[in-house]
Amino acid sequence: MGDLTAAGSFTSDDGSVPTDVAEVLALRASGAVGIREVVTCLIPHRVLVPLLEVAGDQLEGDDSDPCAGSDRAVAAVSVREPDGTALGLAFTGTAPLEQWDASARPMPVEAARAAGAVLAEGGRALLVDAGSAHSCRIEGEALARLASGDPWPEPWADPVVRAAVVDELGPVLASGEVQVRLCGPDSIGPAAPVEMGGDAPGLVLELRFPPGLAPDTAKQRSAVIARRMSRSAALQEVFDGVLAVRVAE
Secondary structure, three states: OOOOOOOOOOOOOOOOOOHHHHHHHHHHHHOOOOHHHHHHHHOOOEEEEEEEEOOHHHOOOOOOOOOOOOOOOEEEOEEEOOOOOEEEEEEOOHHHHHHHOOOOEEEEEEHHHHHHHHHHOOOOEEEEOOOOOOOEEEEHHHHHHHHHOOOOOOHHHOHHHHHHHHHHHHHHHHHOOOEEEEEOHHHOOOOEEEOOOOOOEEEEEEEEOOOOOOHHHHHHHHHHHHHHHHOOHHHHHHOOOEEEEEEOO
16 A cells, blocks of 8 residues: 555554444445445544565565665555456454454554545545445545545535536536436435435435426427436435435525
8 A cells, every 4th residue: 555654643543343333334235325425534634554574575665665664574465456456455343353354453544544545555445444334435526525634515516516416417407408416315295216335315406497398398398307316427426325316486
């Protein structure tokens, strides 16, 4: 993995999995929450990067190598995709780490720093609690968000999500055939859910058609937009919850 030096102080850490982290990973595994909730939960926490003993001549780098001790006998572990792209490993506590490999040594580091190290190496994803029932893969936009350490906005207030919607519906919006507004689930009212992962709607796309448009026509057009958004690769890249589409009254 990339540079993990200058990690924070974790002298009082007993290696336990934080309760909120355990809960959100279980919910993620069941499909009840999206990756945004996982990243938001992880940002203030440390993770444990696994170190394994290796022969000294297997280590690369010079004396500034953050994984090199006086005997240069341990190294942070990363795995590779079939195409050779690196995947970082991080564990939420000593229990899932030991379940993965009992010989691994834990190196505590801020979750954001672990994600940043993956990106610095040109890696694709950070695997959290690999080999467990609640293992979670953080990649793409989610990995960048975690590495930033900044709060991830609610999807209806997220400029990245807004840009994805505009990218998908640009020609329709430019024509003036419909106006759209992103809302939170509290505003849902009558809506048709469009699943992109999980069960509960996390984002509402509200449609407003020109006055005088026949209700049947508005219904047909909203159905077309809903189908289009359900297939939107741009939106799925930045939002993996459930989108609900509604027509404003």
